[in-house]
Amino acid sequence: MKEKQNPNYVCVHAGQLKDEVYGGATAPIYTSTAYDYRGEGTNLYPRYFNTPNQVALGKKMAALEHTEAGMIFGSGMAAISAVFMAFLKTGDHIILQRALYGGTAHFAAAEFKNLGIEYTMIEHVDQESLSLSLKPNTKMVYIETPSNPLLEITDMALVSAFAKANSLTTAIDNTFASPINQTPADFGIDIILHSATKYLGGHSDICAGTVSCSQEHIESIWKTAKNYGGSLSDQTVWLLERSIKTLALRVKRQSKNAKKIAVSLEKNPNIKKVNYPGLKSHPQHQLAKKQMNAYGGMMSFELKNHIDQTAFLERLEVIFPALSLAGVESTILAPTTTSHSLLTPKEREEQGISDGLLRFSVGIEEPSILIADLENAMKKSRKKK
Ligand SMILES: Cc1ncc(COP(=O)(O)O)c(C=O)c1O
CATH class of the missing domain: 3.90.1150.10 (Aspartate Aminotransferase, domain 1)
Structure with missing residues (x-):
């Protein structure tokens, strides 16, 4: 049904955990850090990003960003760094837009050097600058649009076409636009990141991050992210889910x-x-x-x-x-x-x-x-x- 793609509908209903016991209107909060491991399926554990509230909110973020899967993190930087660490290893090269959130730019300057990861920052992301920055070891292109704080706009379709032609993974920080104003997956971008501390939380009282992408990419990110341990507590996951209900409004x-x-x-x-x-x-x-x-x-x-x-x-x-x-x-x-x-x-x-x-x-x-x-x-x- 077309109405079910309406952003207000998705914000309220997508991935909603049902209260099967009491029939309440809101999702229950599952606070356990210890789950019975003998049953079928995966072992539940908060740092594995697979508790009921984490999984439900991941589904909502996937629905909002028009992707297959989603994952919730303890901060925007936890999400951003997990993606970098999942797709880049020593000797690899990444192309970054120069106009980035200061923390992301600082991460590149401080951490990539230690890890032996090369990076090139480009001023204006266009076909020419992308081609000039491409190296045999380039693995990823990372952009942010609109950018913080100058509100520069990057052409997502152009970046995604260039990346696909050169077998690169693309990632975007979609924090400023929010999924209500922009859905980068529709323009071919692979991985969509948010500092959920911003519009998704929306009330200046939650620090969180999100990743939305294909199931295949989520599995790569998960393998690394569980080692770094940047998950979000289920109480806060619940609060973020509650906040997203009014995101579109x-x-x-x-x-x-x-x-x-x-x-x-x-x-x-x-x-x-x-x-x-x-x-x-x-x-x-x-x-x-x-x-x-x-x-x-x-x-x-x-x-x-x-x-x-x-x-x-x-x-x-x-x-x-x-x-x-x-x-x-x-x-x-x-x-x-x-x-x-x-x-x-x-x-x-x-x-x-x-x-x-x-x-x-x-x-x-x-x-x-x-x-x-x-x-x-x-x-x-x-x-x-
Ligand atoms: C555009 C953007 N991306 C990422 C971040 C980092 O998010 P967090 O502070 O939740 O780690 C911020 C924080 O201000 C931001 O403005």
Whole structure:
């Protein structure tokens, strides 16, 4: 039935564990870490990612991302590192998009070197740069779209066609878009990752990660992941499953709010630049339109020099300066001192992340309240001449 593919239906019902004993509307939580090993089937154990709540949520993530299988991790980085470790070994090479979440870029710089894994970071992911980076030992291409914090868009169909032609595995960090706004598997991407700490959790109270992909790829990831032990406790798995029930509602509202605010900020004389893929001025707006259902709740912008950034952040009354993103409440941060502080100033400059850049995660509040908060803070933080 077509209605059963509706995102709200999938969010609420896919992979739902039934309460067979009492007939309750919500899933029971199975907290056991010890299960009878004598029966048929696999041995259940939380670190094996196979307890009832973990398996049920894996099915929901597979349904949301249009893949065969899914797995739940203790953080976004646990999921990302498990995928790297499953598909790369000493002597291999990976192509990474340069505009990546700071933690992922730092993982490459800190860990790949120790492990003897080569990597090439490419500025703009196109056919030419991919071909130039390809080596005989290349195994994987890893991208993030929209990127954090500049909201750059990468052409998923192009990456997947290149990878297939060269027998490479593709992985994407789909955190910023969420599966509501973008389903990379439909464009041929193999492995879809999320920091579930963001939109999937959505209430700034869960740290988790997810992987969605084919059953064959999940089996490879599982073999490595169980050794690293990055599983999530069943109580939190349950809470994440509960949160995902409202994912489509939240993300739809956040995307609508963000578009309204981006249009308003672009007209504001105190703003130098707004990065939002839903704006016609975004250099990859047409590509975003092709591969996204809506443009998401994330944007970044730069204040003009006559506004004091520190004072601006202090004068905001509704929008909360906070690390992390994608909660129901609006939050803002300066990437230079937070999410991208692990990069060197040169690396940040190469990525186009200026000290004046602010990353804004739009919540579900009324957009008029958020616009008024931003305008009011700008008015109160003009530098004295
Ligand atoms: C786009 C993106 N990917 C991955 C991560 C890492 O996720 P976690 O902090 O859940 O490990 C983050 C965290 O901010 C992120 O923003």
